[in-house]
Structure formats: structure tokens, C-alpha cells
Amino acid sequence: MVMIVQPEPSTLAHYAVTAGNIPPIATQIYEGLVTYDWDQNPQPNLATSWETAPDGKSITFKLREGVVFHNGKPFTSADVQFSFMEILKKYHPFAPLLLAELTGVDTPDEKTAVLLLANPAPYLMKALAGRDLPIMCKSVFEGTQILQNPSANKPIGTGPFKFGQWDRGQFVRLDRNDKYWKPGLPYLDHIIARFIPDAATRSAALETGEAHFAGYSAVNYADLARMKTNPILDTTMKGYEMTPALSVLELNAKHPPLDKKEVRQAIAYAIDRKVILRDVMYGYGKPATGPLSSLFKTVGFYTDDVRKYDVPDRLDIANKLLDGAGLPRGANGMRFAMHLEVNSFGEQWLRQAEYLKQALAIVGIDLTLRSEDTATWLRRVYTDYDYDINEPFLSQGVDPVYGLNKQYLTSQIRKGVTFVNDSFYANAEFDGILNEAMREQDHEKRAVLYKKAQQILAEDCPLVWLVDVQYVSVFNRKLHDHTTGPLGTQQAFERAWLET
Numbered sequence: 001m002v003m004i005v006q007p008e009p010s011t012l013a014h015y016a017v018t019a020g021n022i023p024p025i026a027t028q029i030y031e032g033l034v035t036y037d038w039d040q041n042p043q044p045n046l047a048t049s050w051e052t053a054p055d056g057k058s059i060t061f062k063l064r065e066g067v068v069f070h071n072g073k074p075f076t077s078a079d080v081q082f083s084f085m086e087i088l089k090k091y092h093p094f095a096p097l098l099l100a101e102l103t104g105v106d107t108p109d110e111k112t113a114v115l116l117l118a119n120p121a122p123y124l125m126k127a128l129a130g131r132d133l134p135i136m137c138k139s140v141f142e143g144t145q146i147l148q149n150p151s152a153n154k155p156i157g158t159g160p161f162k163f164g165q166w167d168r169g170q171f172v173r174l175d176r177n178d179k180y181w182k183p184g185l186p187y188l189d190h191i192i193a194r195f196i197p198d199a200a201t202r203s204a205a206l207e208t209g210e211a212h213f214a215g216y217s218a219v220n221y222a223d224l225a226r227m228k229t230n231p232i233l234d235t236t237m238k239g240y241e242m243t244p245a246l247s248v249l250e251l252n253a254k255h256p257p258l259d260k261k262e263v264r265q266a267i268a269y270a271i272d273r274k275v276i277l278r279d280v281m282y283g284y285g286k287p288a289t290g291p292l293s294s295l296f297k298t299v300g301f302y303t304d305d306v307r308k309y310d311v312p313d314r315l316d317i318a319n320k321l322l323d324g325a326g327l328p329r330g331a332n333g334m335r336f337a338m339h340l341e342v343n344s345f346g347e348q349w350l351r352q353a354e355y356l357k358q359a360l361a362i363v364g365i366d367l368t369l370r371s372e373d374t375a376t377w378l379r380r381v382y383t384d385y386d387y388d389i390n391e392p393f394l395s396q397g398v399d400p401v402y403g404l405n406k407q408y409l410t411s412q413i414r415k416g417v418t419f420v421n422d423s424f425y426a427n428a429e430f431d432g433i434l435n436e437a438m439r440e441q442d443h444e445k446r447a448v449l450y451k452k453a454q455q456i457l458a459e460d461c462p463l464v465w466l467v468d469v470q471y472v473s474v475f476n477r478k479l480h481d482h483t484t485g486p487l488g489t490q491q492a493f494e495r496a497w498l499e500t
Contacts, residue, residue, distance in 0.1 A: 001188050001479060001498055002211040003489070004202050006218035007344060008169065008195035010375050013152035015083075015134055016091045018419060019378070020216060020243075020395060021345070023131045023490040025193050028174050029070075030134035030157035031492070033061055033080070034125070040242055040398060040486055042125050046075065046135055046158065047113075056120030056441055063111040067181045069137040070162045077107035082138035084115070087146055093417045097405045098127050100438075119439045122446075123399035126242075130159070131490040132397075160186035160494040170195060180494075187497040199223075199347045206233060212476040212498065215239070215489035219474045220347055221282040227474055237284075239488020240471045242398045244293035247276070247285075247352070249464040250381070250390040253424045257336060258388065262321040264461040267389075268309040269318035270363045271356065276467055280352045284472055288465035291404060291457045292450070293396045295468070300443070301400055303451040306458035318363045327364075335364035338388035341381055342371040349391060352466075356391070383416045393469050394419060400450050401438045408457060409434055425462035 005024050014022040014030070034042040034050075042050075047061040067075035089099045101121040106114040115124075127133055135158065140151050155163050160180045164173035174191040194211060196202045203223045205211040207230055219227065227233050249267070257263045273287035286294060289304040296302040311317070327335040340356060343349035350371065357367040367389070372380065381387045396403030406412050410431050412421040430453060437449035457463075473489065475482055478499040485491055 001190070001213065001493065001496060002192045002194055002205075004196060004205065004211050004214040004218045005172075005193045006195070006202065006214075006216075006346060007197065007374050011152055012155050012163075012166075012172075013147075014131075015087050015136065016093070016147055016152075018093050018395075019374075020490075024215060025172055025174070026134070026155065027130045027159070027487075027490055028161040028191060028492050029155045029159045029163055030130045030136070031159050032128050032130040032133055032135060034128045035491065036129060036242060036486055038241070038486055040126070042128065045129075046080075050125075052125075056122070057117045059115045059117070059124070061113045061115070063113060064181065065111065067158050068179055069140075069158055070156045070177060071137065071140065073137055073139050075135070075137075075158055076110040077105075077113040078110070079135055079138045080113040081105040081107050082142065083134070083136045087136055087141060088133055091146055092133070093414075093420065094132070094402065094406055096411065096414075097401055097409075097438075098124065098132065120441050121438070122441050123401040123438065126398040127402065129487060129491065130157075131487055160492050161188075161191055164190070182494065186492070186494040188493060191493060203227065206474055206476070209476060212479045213473065213482055213489070214475075215471070215473040217284075217346065217348070217469075217471050219472070221280070221284055221472070222348075224282065224284075224472060224474070232476055232478075234475055234477055236473050236475070236483055237470060239473060239483040239486065241295075241486035243471070243487065243490060244295040244396040244403075245393045245469040245471070246288050246291075246293060246396065246403075246465055247281075247391070247393045247467040247469050248288075249356075249466065250387075250392065250423050251461075251463060252385065252388055252390075252422070253462065254385065255338075255388050257325060257327060258338075260325050261460060262325045263327070264464070265307075265309075266318040266321040266325070266363060267360065267365070268461055268464045269311075269314040269321070270365070271309075271359050271464065271466065272314075273310055273466055275355060275359075276352055280348050280355065281467055281469070284470040285467045286470075288468050289458075290454045290465055291408070291463065292400060292454055293403070293468050296396075296400065300447040301450045303454055305451070306455050307461075309464075315362065322363060329364045333364060334361070334366040337366040337368065339370050340367045341377060341387045341390040342369055343391045343393065344372065344374040344377045345393070353391060378418050382418045382420070382422050385415070385422065390422070392419065400453075401434075404450070404453060404457075405434055405438065408462065423462045425460070427456065427460065430456050430460075 161174035
């Protein structure tokens with residue numbers, strides 16, 4: 001089975017880097033303690049059962065017998081302990097959030113692992129799949145420099161596929177694990193993850209049957225209508241229920257005049273989200289109202305009772321805010337100039353950037369677009385902080401701890417870590433609300449706290465929220481059982497099969 005991954009990952013070490021183009025490959029190799037059903041309830045995987053203590057301060061996992069890593073080493077509780085305490089807690093970009101309460105992992109025997117928590121962490125059971133907290137082989141990493149370990153790009157896991165080959169710029173080949181612990185699985189002999197920089201060529205590969213699958217909108221939204229008429233292809237929007245995402249603008253508050261709330265708000269007012277949804281996303285999504293995806297409405301955490309930026313007189317408001325901030329128009333009609341870093345994950349983001357340049361020019365902000373390869377883009381924004389405005393799309397996970405905390409807590413201003421608080425937002429009251437919410441076990445009380453947090457953010461406007469992104473997968477009709485759960489292509493293709 002040939003799947004398109006766009007763009008090519010810089011590494012397969014998704015225990016240390018969380019870019020969204022890594023898990024479609026890495027989760028074929030690495031597994032987590034649990035997986036999830038369509039209702040997002042945890043299901044047995046490397047753990048067969050679990051029990052949370054009444055006080056919420058420990059979770060005891062019974063581990064599966066007969067599992068071996070791809071190097072032949074047996075899977076035991078020592079691997080769980082090492083993975084959580086020595087790799088994930090120290091190097092995973094979201095560990096200060098997901099594993100903030102984890103104080104240790106007890107291993108009373110080879111098939112029992114007890115996660116010890118300083119405080120209840122009600123969100124943790126939603127983050128134990130291989131996508132977020134993968135289990136690695138202790139003997140591969142012990143005694144080595146974790147981030148320099150050669151298995152970063154030749155990974156060794158317990159999953160249905162083994163790493164085969166990485167031909168840089170072309171493909172990664174994964175081979176069937178004939179010792180996989182699920183009898184008879186996987187069905188596929190090989191998965192080829194192809195890297196095709198040109199959007200038209202990606203679409204053509206699917207239309208001719210050369211490739212069988214493309215997830216996470218690797219196909220341009222503009223091509224989807226044509227692809228739906230192709231008899232060999234079909235599309236689905238399933239498989240993204242646990243990966244809601246927002247298209248946003250990050251504003252560097254260290255770069256005046258973005259340090260002024262009025263300027264940030266003016267930028268938010270200047271943008272017509274309906275135009276982005278229509279002309280960039282081709283209707284796949286909905287206008288964002290704030291920092292939390294509207295998918296959280298089903299669990300009561302989302303609110304649109306916030307400052308609204310999509311209002312009829314939004315341009316008048318934006319101009320008044322900029323005038324009031326002491327930023328008059330010059331002779332050329334512009335008030336100030338800034339750079340916009342173009343998201344490197346596909347041509348639709350350049351199309352969005354071109355619209356943003358036009359929209360902000362109307363209120364007197366002169367944008368220069370800057371496009372770079374993925375590694376340079378991420379380094380410029382999250383390590384060097386050498387940017388004004390950035391246009392990423394941010395995964396929100398399955399709990400606000402995942403999406404809100406990493407992006408807005410003061411503690412998440414972490415130089416060199418991707419997709420965290422690079423806008424330098426710092427609000428002590430807000431920090432207190434989020435820290436209380438992450439430990440609150442009462443669902444209704446958590447909902448009240450998160451609604452207050454959304455209202456504060458919408459007012460302070462550290463980011464500009466554009467669109468609730470709806471990803472689309474395109475697949476060949478000969479490929480079956482490719483999307484079997486709410487993590488979609490960020491979980492293994494263990495049941496996928498191809499008609500011959």
C-alpha cells in the first residue's frame with residue numbers, strides 16, 4: 001500500500017518531535033498502552049486492563065503477554081517505566097503537560113506497571129495511544145544519548161510494521177512484522193510512505209492508482225471536487241475525531257507593535273474567516289470563534305460566548321483600534337510592515353497567506369510573505385523567534401489540556417520546542433484557571449473553568465483563530481479498512497488490505 005505523506009518528516013522520533021507528518025509512519029511501528037474506539041473510549045492494546053485508584057493518584061496497568069519488540073526483546077513493565085520516565089517525561093514536547101503529574105512508574109512484576117501521580121490527571125487516559133505516548137524498548141535506549149540514538153530514524157517498536165528503508169526525498173518503506181502479537185495481522189506486506197512535494201503530482205499519483213491513500217489533507221482542497229468524480233477514488237472525513245485542529249495566526253508579542261492588545265485585536269477583526277473557508281478550505285471546516293475547537297461542544301467545554309471578531313463593522317473597528325494605538329497611515333496608506341511565515345505543509349497555506357496579505361493591507365498592515373522548507377520554518381519560529389506572524393495549524397488533542405495548556409501557559413514558553421507558546425503570552429490569572437482545570441475531576445466544574453479561559457483569551461488575543469480545520473482523506477476504492485478508529489492515519493493500518 002502506497003500512502004502519501006506531506007511534507008517529508010525531518011525525523012521519525014515522535015517521542016521527541018510532534019509534527020503531524022510523523023505519526024502516520026511512526027504509529028505503524030510504535031504502540032501505546034491503549035487504543036480508542038469510535039466513542040473515544042480507551043481499549044486494550046499493550047495493556048490488557050487498567051484501574052484508577054479512588055483518589056485518582058495512580059493507574060495500574062496489566063500488560064499483555066507474548067509481545068516482542070522488532071529486535072526480538074520481550075516487552076515488559078521495565079520498558080513502560082523507561083519510556084515514561086527516561087524518554088517521554090524528559091524529551092516529549094508535551095510532557096510538561098501530559099505527564100506533569102507523573103512522579104514515577106512502579107513495576108511490581110514484569111506484567112504490571114503503576115503510573116504514580118502527584119495529583120489526579122483526568123486527561124491522561126485520553127493520551128495513551130501510540131500517537132501521543134509511545135512505548136519504546138529500554139535496551140535500545142538505555143545508556144545512550146536519547147536524542148542522538150540511531151533508532152530515531154530506524155525505529156524499533158512492537159507495532160504491526162517494522163522499519164525497512166528511508167530513501168531521503170523519496171519514501172520510507174515499512175515491512176510486515178510477522179511476529180506481531182495480533183494473530184494473522186497485519187494483512188499488508190509493505191507500506192510505502194511517499195514524499196511528493198508538488199501538489200499536482202500528489203493528486204495525479206492518486207488519480208492514476210499509483211498511490212492508494214493520502215490523509216491529513218495532503219491533497220489540496222481545490223482538487224477534492226475533481227477527485228470525487230474519479231471512479232477509482234473516494235474520500236472520508238472520518239478518522240480525525242481525536243485530532244481536531246485550528247488554523248491560526250501566532251503573533252510574536254516581542255515584536256512591536258504586536259505587544260499591544262489593540263493591534264492584535266485589529267488583526268483579528270481585519271480577517272474575513274468566511275473568505276478563507278470558501279476560497280482556501282473549499283468549505284471543509286467552519287470559522288473559528290476562539291481558541292478551542294467547536295468539536296469540544298459535545299463534551300461541554302466549548303463556548304462561543306466570547307469577544308466576536310467576525311462582525312459586520314469589523315473593518316471600522318480594526319482601523320479605530322490601530323488609530324488608537326498610535327499607528328497612523330503613511331503616505332503609501334500603510335501603518336507598519338511585518339513578515340508572515342508561510343506554513344510549509346501544503347499549497348493551501350500559501351493561498352491563505354496571499355489572502356491574509358490582501359486583508360491586512362486594507363487596514364494598513366504591509367505583509368511580506370516568507371516561504372521556507374519545514375525544518376528552516378520551524379527553527380525560525382520556535383527556536384530563533386525570528387518571526388512576526390506565523391500561520392500554523394494546531395492540533396487540539398482530545399482534551400483542552402492538550403490544546404490550551406501547551407499554547408498559552410506561561411510555563412510553555414520553551415525555546416526550541418515546536419508548537420508551544422511562542423507568542424510569549426503570560427497571564428497569571430489565566431495560568432491559575434488552566435492549572436485548576438487540569439486537576440479538576442468534576443466534569444461540570446472543568447467546563448466552567450474552560451469557558452472562562454476561552455473568554456480571557458479571546459479578549460487578550462495572543463493568537464488569531466481562523467478556521468476549525470476539517471481534514472479529508474482520499475483513498476483508492478481497492479483499499480479497505482484503512483480508517484478503523486478516531487485517530488485515523490495516526491494509528492496503525494493493521495487491518496488494511498488491498499484488492500488484487
